[in-house]
Amino acid sequence: MEESHASDINISQSKCAFGIDTNMQNDLENIYLKKIEKIFEIDLNKSPIGKFTALLPELKPLFFHIFYLINVVTKLTNKLFPSTRKYFEQQAAVWLIEQLDKIIEMRSENSKKRLDLLQLMLDAATQNKAATLDLQQNDRESIVPKKLTYTEVKINVFLFMLAGYETTSTSLAYSTYILAQHPEVQEKLRSETQRYLENNEKDGNQPDYDIVSNMEYMDLFIKEVLRMYPIGIAATNRQCEKDTEVCGHKIAKGCIIQPDVYSIHYDSDLWGPEDVYSFVPERHLVKHRHPMAYMPFGCGPRNCVGMRFALMEMKILLTKLLKEYKIIKTTTLESNFNIEEIASIIAPKEIWVKLEKL
Template sequence: MLTFLLLLATAIFVLYRYYCSVNKKWEQRGIPGPKPEFLFGNLREIWDFDKPRSLVLRDWTKQFGKIYGFFEGQRPFIVVSDFETINEIIVKKFDHFYPRARFALQERKDGPSTRIIEARGPHWKRLRALGSMAFTNKSLRNILSTVEDSATNVVDGMGRHQGEINTLEYFQEYTLDVICKVALGMRDVKMFNNEYLASCRGIFYRPLRHPVTVLPSLFPSVVNEIRGLFFLLCKNPYNYSFQYNISAKLAIVRSPFVVLMEMLKKNVEDRKAQRANGLKSTGDFIDLFLDAEVDVSEVQFGEDSDTARRLSSDEIVGQCLVFLLAGFDTTSNSLAYTTHFLANHDDVQKKLIDEIDSFLIENETIEVERLNELPYMDAVIKESLRHYPLGSTVVTRECAKSCEIGGFKFEIGDQIATDTWSMHMDENVWGKYAKEFRPERWLEESSRPRAAFQSFGEGPRICLGMRLAYIEEKIALIKLLSRFTIEKTTNTNPIKLLGSLTVGPEKVMVKLVKRYSV
């Protein structure tokens, strides 16, 4: 018994010393930052849903400067908001920083189920090449009418509502409707009655203090084991019925992520069966991926060779999952933010309406290429995104080759997070009036490099669906502002920001006023 207690005490002491040494990593390298707690690091400071991680990093930047370190549990991160350094990391020295920093529950090595947002090296290049086929000019032209129909339907729904409305709820319905139809071929999906909506909201509106996030952050060396246990507990043995079961009851909650994966997997398998029976291709993303073929040879990821020219079923599900989630949350948030700004800036709204009216007079139909003839709309959208950058938590990198940038030494394995929120308000980059909402800044001559704007990332890993997002936003604004003006109400200001994976408004309340009888 005494021997056992001595061994236990020794083990506890060794673990204690180990975790204490991890917490000194940045201190030993002379990197400032918030003081970490034992085991948790700074995790408890960034896991509140009511104060998103990105806003905490912004506050720390004010306190510790443009380069500092913090600890997501036992996962050390360097936070950068210095533009020149960020430009070197994500653009100029991409070969030194090509991987994204791993997510908490991500596998230690790439495998068949690794998604494009997580993939590295040749595996990422392969998935990127295959995935880009969904966003060619031809593909975007093919889906334009679907986007228009969805935009018309959501504006019709807004118009039927009396009094003030929460635009965020409507835009979530819109973006989900679009992505379900163009990515998943769900032609019979019903707006305002979409079975995917609850799962999508469940993924984005979940606090970071959830065990699925906390445990891998506290014990990153056994993340594969934690990941395996998580999926085991969430596995549904009743094929694709989504009711609770014995294994799900063992979990704290039925994971919306796993539910969504199961739904997508069923959708892909059904499509493969339909194609085998001679069903005509619908031209959506699933069909594109099933048909996808590129000239790839000796592609490798991890320790396994991957020479397949076609995507596997798991990879197709992974691609669809990424496009579904990215297309749902970020674009709906962006549109909601834009309506908030328009409600508060009548002069901007009037200019935008005038541009839309002129555009519609000159164009009987909307075409992808013609959307570029709306420069002021483009400026309004970008200025909104500058104030509320999307997906800032995924603009991360991991140092693959040690190097020095601006006198700062990055070592192999360093995980870097960009503080986009601070950089987008940096007066050294955006001028004296950086905090003002002024779309005209995007129409003026400027020596500001592209990488100063990080809402979609930049460099080779820039968001693959960026063009689709802009198309969805522009068409929605055309349909909305050609029929209504947006007015603020007593509940419009201020907006409350929430989130974990992304930062979004709790709600955006405005009133729509008909411009004329339709």
Template sequence: MEWDKKLGKIFGIYEASVPVLVTSDLDLLQEVFVNQFHAFHGRKRFPVQPDVNDSKRCSIFITVGNRWKRLRNIISPTFSTAKLKKMWPALKGCTSLFMSNVERNVKRNNNGKDTKEDTIRNTPIFKDGCEVEVYRSFSIFREKSVANVTIIPLNFHFSLLQKFTIDTFFKLAMSADVGAQGDKELPVLEACRDTFRRTSAKHMSFLPKLALIVPEVKGICRFIFHNSKRPNEDLMKAFNSNIVEQRRKLIAKGESNHFTDMVQLLIDAEQPLNDKDLLLEDEKKGFGKSSKVLSSMEVVNQLVLFLLAGYETSSTTMAYAFYLLALNPKVQAKLQEEVDKLDEEEANFDTVQEIQYLDWVIKETLRLYPIASMVTARRAMKDVEINNVKIPEGTSVLANVWSIHYNPDIWGPTDPKEFYPNRFNGKELHPMAWLPFGAGPRICIGMKFAMMEMKFLLFQFFRAYTISTTENTENPLTLSDGATTTPTNGVHLKISVRH
């Protein structure tokens, strides 16, 4: 944001040798993301990303041309409103497990035994609230004693919020129960945990940085990165053997007709694919029609991508929502008033979507904390000139999302730094004013899915609990930038049962 103030709405930087045009000019972004999408349909190149024409390694995130269009056309129906409505019963089950785990987390003693619910609810720890860290663990921060039982933090491999998002992905997108919110882990979940841990390993982050700084060794870095054991290799094998192969067996038996999830859509589209065929098709048709075919490896690649992209973003956004609602008790009270109007028995996809204030709370959270702003960049596929701005082929165009989201000319008159959900009440916004999911044809394909799971979890949670700050609550939060923007020191809050 500081550069925007000093250099203006449009300026250039270099990521090593790669030119990057950074802009908060909404009209320019409208041209890049939407009006001239044909010239900017590629995402920015990452230093050691696989060849975009290699079907064995590519996901929808990095593909371009007809290969991207084919994947988008195949996967999009998974996230249609009609399909999301069919996922609602499974989402209710996942949310119920989350709520049970939250309650159990403050009831468990150091021997792993639960105290009676009435005992907990009628003791000061729950009446007065107990301190929790909601981002990393959602567990009690300090040991406390209740009815002569010591309550201690639970040691989760993932936080409860992350377990919830993983559980919803597997159950809703794959019709698979991997025990994400339970006490036992299936092989797929173990592979997930190992992937998330190893993805941040030093040698995995060193190679991309070296390739970016010294372009001459990019080829060597890419070879080492993709031919050594990649962080998601075990996960891909687990997906293939535990999810895809099991579904194929059901298909062979004629028992897969009732599945309408992502796995089924991908497998139905699966056919042998020659990479040269799509390259030839791109040359002949440009950015035109595309054939609906998928290679076997592409099926697994898409599943891994959606898990890795979705588990952290949604869970972190919900942690930020808890934080902002704790800092703003009047907003939280208004949210509770709105969710209380809908009986739990009447809660379904349509009725929860109709709670406008809940929608505004999530949108305002994403405005203040656009956690994946760096991945929205587009790449010029040819030389382009827009409004007298020349953009050479290969240049990355990066939306200055944080400057846009905090611009008082866009979000005033209320201070843009304030958490004020009502700013979304009937306000006419430029299409590029709110960009947490990107924009245009390459907008996050899972946006509706993410909004649905976040809305229902917040709906259920704030019907039962109130969140407030403690002496350990940071204000402002210290943030760490990476693939996503995360709270460096966690989010420490107090949870109390509503009566």
């Protein structure tokens, strides 16, 4: 019998995002992994600048330009005086974006195309800024840009890397917590995975896209985990572009709106008649629930770009885990759970489970 700290699970997404195998799972000293860790070490919501810009959002562009200028000076200083690198380290986010610049330039010049997210965006991008239509303030709804700029490509790949680093591993940690707490759910899920794996003999019964996509109970299980434990609730923020009224409530232009995802996900009118505080995957079989009742990935045209990828990661990992191990509750599972806000996500402090080899 072995014991595992579930929150340590991390899945590398760089190869699928932009075609580079960083080997993050096996190399704990990987430079990309270290830089992403540094980004998540900073909780902007608790920093003085983060609190200040929350009160005065208009100052965010000013702080961004100051941040950028500091990094330009740091990079120039390190280049002229290499000995200063140990004292003035380039910001992790800036370093990652610069690497993406190099990758995009390399891929743009290479005639051989790869099948990944970056290539799909590059195919839809243009280096000609004039080809991207400017959205006029009075005609935002009728004008739609037909091309991405290379800056938009770069930022989207950057966000894809960051958004999947902590959120997916945290969702998997919550999943192991639920499986340890509900052995009947675990057995039902294991039975489904074994049935599908036995019916698909190719690749040594290893789960692939086609197999996990057809697992109905697995899909219901993950949906219920994300209903009870939404991760990146701050990412649902939206800014109102014009004065409007919703259900009798007036919303002024420029107002920043953040839906209370927890209140929505635990609304008994939306998620009853079963107890909303009980884990019931079958509640997601209801077909005609309000489209805004479920928001772990946001909603509408600006929902999470990596939603399908994250769900596929979770399904494949859980399938492989349940094939080999039984997840057992430990005496410290509840006492160490303690959900807290870390940077921009809601995560448990620790989740300890036992893995028993089948």
